[in-house]
Amino acid sequence: MSTPDPAIAGEAEGEGEREEGTAEERFVGTGLERVEDRRILTGEAEYIHDITPEACLEMGLLRTTHPFADIVEVDASAARDHPDCELVLTGEDVAAEYEPMPCGLNGLSEWSLARDTVRFVGEPVALVVAADRYVVEDLVDLVDVEYDTRDPVVDPIEARRDERLVHDQIDTNVPDAETLEFGDVDDAFADADNVLENQYSWGRISGVPLETAGVVAEYDPDTDSFDIDCNIQLHTLVDDTVYEPLGYDPEDVRLNVPPDVGGSYGTKIAIHRYCALAAMASQQLDGRPVKFVEDRVENLQGGDMHSSDREYLLRLAYDDDGTIRALDVNFVDDFGAYPHYPVNQTLKPLSVVSNAYDVSDVRYNYEVVLTNKTAQTAYRGFGVDPHLYALETAVDEAAGDLGMEPYEFRQRNLIQPDQQPYRLPTKNVYDSGDYPAALARIREIVEEHEETEGGLLDPDVVESRREAGKYRGVSYTVHIEPGVSGADWTDRQRSDRDALADRDIEDVAELPEHLRCVVEDDGTVRTSLATDSSGQGHQTLVKQLLADELGVLPSDIEVDYLDSVDAPTEYGSAASRMAVMLSGAAEGLAAELTDNLERLAADHWDVDPDAVTYREGAVERDDADESLSLADLATLDDADADTGPDADADADADDRRTRAAYDYQHPALDYEEFDEAFAQKLPVYPTAAFAANAPIVEVDVETGSVEILKFYSLRDCGTQLNPMIVEGQAAGGLAQGIGAALQEEFAYDDSGQPQAVTLFDYLLPSTKETPEMVLEHTETPSPFTATGAKGTGEGGMIDGPASVATAINRALEPFDVVVDRIPATPNRVRRWLRES
């Protein structure tokens, strides 16, 4: 990370990375190097595409090229007759034996292979299995499908008129919509001096991890159950999306995620179609393992993995002195042909509805719209990113209309530190933070380093660049990153919303974070995570946390993963939960384990448990100079088990005192402030990490191209468990935010054909588009969490797009251009300039 000046480097520099030292040291808060790295760097890591059991077959999918068509006939005879073909399944075959996939809304379902109608380009129509992927693709070409094409529904605004329906049986293209009102919005609008109303568009984007979706499924005819290796995200939470289409119970469908997953960013929560199909194929083939790894074109075109695609109509009421009075947010979100699990992406912005501003009257209206496009999945930020983009752009415009500097306008409206914890009108609560100071500080940094002689914003430089047609600008904004989602609210859209008013906190069913461990014979504490990981370094974090809690070295802790049957249902790695949830779970697990170990030692010495003390990897006897190490205790426990009345290891596993398990409850349950949000199923996010950003951009007014010259960002996620990982999350998130702002988009043409089906069309930021980032970190601990950590997995993606868009507004201020649509591609920038 670039740190040109030690003053800017702040706490990021100087922490440094360190090797493991002695057990007296604390490891949380250090940049402990990751344990995940070595296997990855040497090529030994086992990603899903590396898993190939003996006699494994390969599956391929025939996908439709039509956005909307009725299937007249599927003729698979040529494929089935081919000597290399092991299996063909069509939609009718699947429907005859299996169940549909669950949807994000009640009343809708979807088959894993299309039956009567195809509804998006890329929708799978048939599966073929053979020994080799090359051969499979040959065989897929032999399946012939006759279609009656229909006029597709492409534009989400037109779709709302219901002139043509994506699903005839539900009679509407808007299967879900809700208007939520907080405070007295109409009064505030009537009373305010000014009202701004404008439309903003957020292009269809997504995470596009470098590793595509993959699965290896194996049916066991003897036990009538399935073992499924796959890179699904949230495997203990969304396992229903796999066992339901198979028509089996949860305990008969074991989902196992490899320790290494090549990125997900939310997107892989919705790969259940592939998992179910490969499992069905294996079952049809008497248990031969069946593998499927999506290719990149499948992934981009019809892989159920696009994300938010929104048209906003935003109204802002504000007074002449720059005080924001009320906010009225309306948007439609194009979910494609099927609303999958993340329909609640439309609701998450309620958790940060006014961003860092103090606003008490808010109306929020969303519509989920169906079109003939591939389905949405989750993506880092989970719908907050478009909201902040629309809001901050409107704030820019309101400031401009008043002739006020946007910085001053923003400062005037920020939540003050003495208002913390701050309760939003939408019932979520921010935990801590000094936003005005952060905004002032980021401006000070830029002024100090860039507005001085020779800096990027040296007035002389800015002037001479303008003469060459290059317009520079910087924008100062503060953003809240909601962290540690509750689970209960996430099914609001499948709940009876009229009944929500009568709920109270007793009705709330949250999901805990589970950790368990066992002390092995050599004293190693083998710990098992119930979540899956995709690059966040959870194994390293658990080592740090438990090493501190148990007073041992990180190398004394081993961390592995549980599958969906062994693990309890929990939420998992999403919504920036893990730093906080693992902090609490590690604390609880260590307390449980040390208590067990003390009882074990006390029994051995035949003394009261109060007469012994666990300390740094051993239990000591208070009244004598005796101690038992972790290895001693493991041996002792084994001996007890072997000679006890019930020597069956499984049967008495729960009584073993070198084992422990802990379920950490969601931290917001401990604070009454959140009861109302919980009870009404409104988004609960008890940590508010925040960032003050200042990207410096240069716009070429001739070509319309935008270059980010440098990205300054001051970030605060409370206590940093591992500053190295925190900084990595921030930089990576910002790069994704920059991609969203400037170049990424899944466009469709008017006939419903996707325009971005390769990485030549869906443009991921490379080194060329990713600027130098200068990051400063402060730490304002959360009062609501075990270590003071706040969730920070999504920050840069949440705040990057709004920051870049408003910086372009500043650069093009002389032309009165407003970036009302992102990505701000060169052709759009040129159009704005032409129309200005």
Next chain:
Amino acid sequence: MSADNTPGVEERPTRDVTLTVNGEDLSASVEPRLKLSDFLRQHAGCRGVRVGCEHGVCGACTVSVDGDLVKSCLMYAVQTDGSQVRTVEGLAEDGSLHPIQEAFHEEHALQCGFCTSGFVMSTQALLSENPDPSHEEMEDHLSSNICRCTGYQNIYDAVERAADRLEDLDVDP
């Protein structure tokens, strides 16, 4: 539903190919359409060759063929007959990480790791030709590889650290 057909596999043309992978001689009979990336992963035991796009954009499958950086998804195995191929598996020696791998670890230049083999190979080629690259030279050279996790900042730091270490050790990458 199972295909009703007699056992027996359609005859497909094959070609013999002989090459050296990470210093080991290897001969195989392969279909001419077999991509080098798949050959290395399935026939040469080099699973560190990652397949991210199969159309030459992401760079995860980058390897060295006769000293040139190649996206192995864009080449057929038969085209490497007689060649020397080097993959990420050929870097670590006697269980010790190569200085480039070490630098990526120390600078936290990887998160999910799916792009990492490609970046490490690309860095190795860069430092072979240019032991002390400027920031712009690193940016140019590494623009053939995509990382979706790190935002590249730590990758630059890793390349710089690796360059320093190699200079200190006075060894070629």
